[in-house]
Amino acid sequence: MEAETQVSAPRTDDPPRTFRLDKRVSPETVAELVAAYVGGTPTPELCKRYNISEGGILKLLKEQGVAMRRQGLSASQIDQAVRLYADGNSLRAISAQLGSSSSTVRDALLARGVTMRPARK
Template sequence: MGLTWHNPNTQVLAEGPELTIQPPTLRHSGPTDSTHRFRLDDAQTQQLIASYQAGSTVYQLADQFDIERRTVSAILHRHEVPMRRRGLTDNQIDDAKRLYQQGWSLARIGNHMNVTADTVRARLLERDVIMRDTQGRPRTETSTAAGESR
């Protein structure tokens, strides 16, 4: 039906250019069996710890070292590094409330304040702010309850 397979990695369209399909690339080189896990060496681990203590977030470090954020947290816990509480101060919650009432989305406020949209939502709900639906309308009691029960 218009496609002819010449090999598993190349498609040729009957009346068009050849398309090459690249196999997926591995995140880390080396053995690919399920027992192999990528590990940071001692110097990388010390750099990760120092960067965290200097103010980097676990998300930034995960990107920097190309590992999961849970791995960053595990390394910090294993080395007994005190974790910072991610959250919003009372003044930040007041600002978030003001921005939300001006029409900013939870995601935009979260990005602005370097926290997740869920964190912003939780703090605003604690302040009895009425959440908007996806069309920007205030949620009714039934839609708020339905949204929280998911």
């Protein structure tokens, strides 16, 4: 006797995922996002708030004609980064804690004279 192969029906209780930003972010949400960014909200916070990648946030802002800002770290954040790096934390971990990019943390540490460790493989 041959075994019957059973095929499951696709799940219908989950809504289909939409990946295109213009399809999943309403114009009202984009306007809120732009206002928050222009008001000084850091990009990592916007990513969390709207569940959109940093690239997606920057794309939406660019499409809206918003001028990008380059935000460095405050003196106290740099002090904290120096301590964390000296304690063995990675640039990635420090940047996540400070809500900044790894390159911004690295640049700030180098400006303070911190010697970078070799990258882990």
